[in-house]
Amino acid sequence: MNKTPGATLRVRNLSKNYGDGPVLDRLSFEVPAGETLAVIGPSGCGKSTLLLLLANLETPSTGTVLHGESPLPVPGAGSGDTAVILQDYGLFPWKTVEDNLTLPLRLRGAPTAERRERGAAMLAELGLAGLERRYPAQLSGGQRQRVAIGRALITEPDVLLMDEPFSSLDALTRERLQRVVLDLWRRRRPTCVLVTHNVEEAVFLGRHILALGGKPARQRLWLENPCFGETDCRKESRRFSLMRQVRAALAAREDADSETGSGSGPEGSGGGRTASRAGNDTPRQDMEEDAPCAG
Ligand code: ADP
Ligand code: MG
Numbered sequence: 525m526n527k528t529p530g531a532t533l534r535v536r537n538l539s540k541n542y543g544d545g546p547v548l549d550r551l552s553f554e555v556p557a558g559e560t561l562a563v564i565g566p567s568g569c570g571k572s573t574l575l576l577l578l579a580n581l582e583t584p585s586t587g588t589v590l591h592g593e594s595p596l597p598v599p600g601a602g603s604g605d606t607a608v609i610l611q612d613y614g615l616f617p618w619k620t621v622e623d624n625l626t627l628p629l630r631l632r633g634a635p636t637a638e639r640r641e642r643g644a645a646m647l648a649e650l651g652l653a654g655l656e657r658r659y660p661a662q663l664s665g666g667q668r669q670r671v672a673i674g675r676a677l678i679t680e681p682d683v684l685l686m687d688e689p690f691s692s693l694d695a696l697t698r699e700r701l702q703r704v705v706l707d708l709w710r711r712r713r714p715t716c717v718l719v720t721h722n723v724e725e726a727v728f729l730g731r732h733i734l735a736l737g738g739k740p741a742r743q744r745l746w747l748e749n750p751c752f753g754e755t756d757c758r759k760e761s762r763r764f765s766l767m768r769q770v771r772a773a774l775a776a777r778e779d780a781d782s783e784t785g786s787g788s789g790p791e792g793s794g795g796g797r798t799a800s801r802a803g804n805d806t807p808r809q810d811m812e813e814d815a816p817c818a819g
Contacts, residue, residue: 530557530682531592533578533715538587539740540573546740547573550587553734553746557682560709560716560752562730564723564770570741571719572611575687578717579608591715596683607676607714609686613668615660615675622647622656624671628679646674650704666697670704677708684714690725702728706753723767723774727751735773745773 533555540548547570555561565571576582578589580596589595596606607628615624626634626643634642647653650670660668669689676684689705690698706729709716720726726733731752735745747770751763 530713530715532556533561533596533683533717534588534590535578536588536590538574538577538589539585540570540577540582541585542573546585548577548736549738549740549742551736551741551743552587553732553743555715555717555732557715558713560718560729560731561734562726562732562749563717563719563734563736564721564726564730564774565736565741565744566774567721569736569739571721571736572687574736575608575685575717575719579606579685581608591683605679605682607679607681607684609672609676609684609689611687611691613672615668615671617660619659620656621652621658621660621663621671624660625656625674625678628675632679642678646678649708650674664697666693666701669693669697669701673701673705673708677712677714680712681714684709684716686717687719688721689718691721698725705729710753723770726770727763727767728753733770735770737774737776744776745770 535551535553538548538551539546551574553561563571563574573582577584578596580589591606616627619627622640622643623630625646626639629639629642643656644653647656650673652667652670652674655663655667660671663671669692673689676686686705690701693701702725718725718729720729727749729752730749733745733747733749734743736742737744747766749766751759751766754763
């Protein structure tokens, strides 16, 4: 398999207007190769739109998304270097677990023996061994989600884009799968963008965190996350203070947006810069708030 070397994902001055008004306003940030970014924001703020733009499945109104020097290949277009997990998992109900999982290999012309072998390895890795002949309707939500994750990872993509992949799962399954994804990421190191509306999830899985807010959505906060992947309960207070910071950014008033322009600007990928004076505002209560120790 020809794999291109990892490259930085560069977003410059990215805006999207669907026709009935702007949705995203001049986003600029970078995700270094092999790192993860969690994008967080309230429902309807444009997170899925951003993910589709990153995946080259939507066209920007202004600005660019580059992987190294070129746009990302459209997922499924043959190269297999980008994988996307959409919000509804996107499994084919008439295909078995094994066929769903190995579909990307089939699309790339991999021989049956290779598909079987890599499919079995991925099923084992995800704790799905024994379920290969089942259909999606015969699986639990968590099992379906694991198949979707496995299907995204089976080609060992350079870039993995995930849209709220854990949002419909119960808390325990979600935590388990978050760790599965973190483990897989640690072993394969794709450049990863995770969309979420869950602050705790963003802090657990985002090496970088981007908070979006306002209409149109702008960058409210960009930070490098010292608590990324952390499961040590003794460091709870550091994690809670970070979560407070993210919640405050999400709660920042509209007028804070207009005072600070379009967030962290074209060079906004630097570490630890905030895009608003969010710290003085009251955190909103409507973001998910289950905060058990992940360890
Ligand atoms: P989120 O994922 O944060 O919930 P979305 O990106 O799905 O937000 O949607 C952001 C806004 O863009 C919403 O107002 C939504 O109605 C609108 N929108 C999303 N997709 C389209 C589309 N294809 N055509 C027109 N408007 C859209
Ligand atoms: Mg969405």
